[in-house]
Amino acid sequence: xxxxxxxxxxxxxxxxxxxxxxxxxxxxxxxxxxxxxxxxxxxxxxxxxxxxxxxxxxxxxxxxxxxxxxxxxxxxxxxxxxxxxxxxxxxxxxxxxxxxxxxxxxxxxxxxxxxxxxxxxxxxxxxxxxxxxxxxxxxxxxxxxxxxxxxxxxxxxxxxxxxxxxxxxxxxxxxxxxxxxxxxxxxxxxxxxxxxxxxxxxxxxxxxxxxxxxxxxxxxxxxxxxxxxxxxxxxxxxxxxxxxxxxxxxxxxxxxxxxxxxxxxxxxxxxxxxxxxxxxxxxxxxxxxxxxxxxxxxxxxxxxxxxxxxxxxxxxxxxxxxxxxxxxxxxxxxxxxxxxxxxxxxxxxxxxxxxxxxxxxxxxxxxxxxxxxxxxxxxxxxxxxxxxxxxxxxxxxxxxxxxxxxxxxxxxxxxxxxxxxxxxxxxxxxxxxxxxxxxxx
Numbered sequence: 001x002x003x004x005x006x007x008x009x010x011x012x013x014x015x016x017x018x019x020x021x022x023x024x025x026x027x028x029x030x031x032x033x034x035x036x037x038x039x040x041x042x043x044x045x046x047x048x049x050x051x052x053x054x055x056x057x058x059x060x061x062x063x064x065x066x067x068x069x070x071x072x073x074x075x076x077x078x079x080x081x082x083x084x085x086x087x088x089x090x091x092x093x094x095x096x097x098x099x100x101x102x103x104x105x106x107x108x109x110x111x112x113x114x115x116x117x118x119x120x121x122x123x124x125x126x127x128x129x130x131x132x133x134x135x136x137x138x139x140x141x142x143x144x145x146x147x148x149x150x151x152x153x154x155x156x157x158x159x160x161x162x163x164x165x166x167x168x169x170x171x172x173x174x175x176x177x178x179x180x181x182x183x184x185x186x187x188x189x190x191x192x193x194x195x196x197x198x199x200x201x202x203x204x205x206x207x208x209x210x211x212x213x214x215x216x217x218x219x220x221x222x223x224x225x226x227x228x229x230x231x232x233x234x235x236x237x238x239x240x241x242x243x244x245x246x247x248x249x250x251x252x253x254x255x256x257x258x259x260x261x262x263x264x265x266x267x268x269x270x271x272x273x274x275x276x277x278x279x280x281x282x283x284x285x286x287x288x289x290x291x292x293x294x295x296x297x298x299x300x301x302x303x304x305x306x307x308x309x310x311x312x313x314x315x316x317x318x319x320x321x322x323x324x325x326x327x328x329x330x331x332x333x334x335x336x337x338x339x340x341x342x343x344x345x346x347x348x349x350x351x352x353x354x355x356x357x358x359x360x361x362x363x364x365x366x367x368x369x370x371x372x373x374x375x376x377x378x379x380x381x382x383x384x385x386x387x388x389x390x391x392x393x394x395x396x397x398x399x400x401x402x403x404x405x406x407x408x409x410x411x412x413x414x415x416x417x418x419x420x421x422x423x424x425x426x427x428x429x430x431x432x433x434x435x436x437x438x439x440x441x
Contacts, residue, residue, distance in 0.1 A: 003076050006037060008068045020062050023039075029057050035051050035054075041156075051077055059075065062074050065123050142154065157219055160222035161222050231371050233371065235368050238407045245432060264329050271301055282295065283416070284354065302354065303358075314355060315344055316335075357380050364382055376415055380408040381405060381408075382408070409424060
């Protein structure tokens with residue numbers, strides 16, 4: 001019987017190991033090529049590992065809860081007919097598309113290290129432990145969370161859903177001293193109650209359909225609520241004249257597609273302007289860690305991408321400032337295509353420092369986007385519309401038809417004030433309006 005090793009795949013430069021959380025196949029089960037065999041968890045995302053061959057699962061080399069290094073064999077797949085049939089592609093195995101970007105980092109820091117198993121034997125994946133430590137969730141608090149995973153395992157969804165519901169924390173009161181006499185030697189826990197909106201009772205009427213959120217939608221919901229709880233959002237708006245860009249793109253798009261076999265959209269052009277503005281205002285490219293501001297060296301642009309399922313994912317263009325317009329166009333098209341075809345790897349959604357979302361693709365003229373934590377700002381670009389506008393000419397002011405687009409810039413008012421937030425979005429508009437109609441590409 002020929003055998004093929006199923007290898008723990010590479011999951012990005014920053015990921016060296018993963019924990020096996022659940023086997024989806026048992027020894028003796030038939031496996032198709034590209035069929036998921038095992039669920040794994042890293043400190044960034046939960047994923048599934050697909051088989052590189054079709055056949056029968058002969059042996060599991062690791063148990064649930066084991067930590068496996070990238071490149072190690074995790075299972076043996078064989079064929080009763082005498083030969084396992086490997087995939088014909090020569091490309092490396094990729095992990096199934098990750099669920100969502102890394103969980104939001106807040107200023108809270110846990111005072112104790114959380115082990116992978118509790119004293120009751122409950123298993124915690126590296127991702128769950130990482131979120132708990134960053135959110136200041138204690139071991140006892142973590143044990144109290146009801147897990148929806150196998151054997152009651154706490155999943156990423158469980159802990160992200162729990163975070164917004166935390167309604168109190170304990171503070172230790174120092175003993176009061178008067179005339180050198182300690183009045184009380186006991187420590188008094190003082191609950192700090194957070195305001196939580198009252199849950200509205202929802203009535204179900206005849207003919208209504210109840211649709212349970214899928215796992216990805218639950219994660220997105222928790223991520224968005226947590227962002228609103230973390231950052232005071234402010235949004236500034238600027239209307240940019242896109243006439244030069246529209247005329248230039250109409251002039252070059254056919255030749256560009258014929259030469260590069262790629263479509264050039266407005267997205268990479270706008271991203272190029274955002275990169276230039278970030279270089280002018282680097283304090284937009286930051287994160288907040290407690291009372292510290294982390295000023296990012298790299299400019300990694302996230303691009304919010306709608307999936308066919310109706311969900312959302314944000315792949316990231318790394319070192320976007322090092323790409324010319326052709327490179328930016330290819331990067332945008334590649335990530336968008338792989339996102340829609342469920343072919344992203346965890347590293348594709350990690351490390352973003354600023355995000356752009358194109359609400360104009362749905363015909364919207366502007367929006368109030370929610371910040372993608374732990375970033376501090378996000379820009380929504382609206383639909384480009386023809387409008388009458390006053391323009392200055394050598395012979396005086398005149399009214400002309402111009403292509404206009406709104407930019408909506410939402411930012412974290414803890415660290416970005418109105419002056420910086422407003423100047424940044426204005427600078428992006430200035431770069432767009434100054435686009436050279438005679439530019440070669």
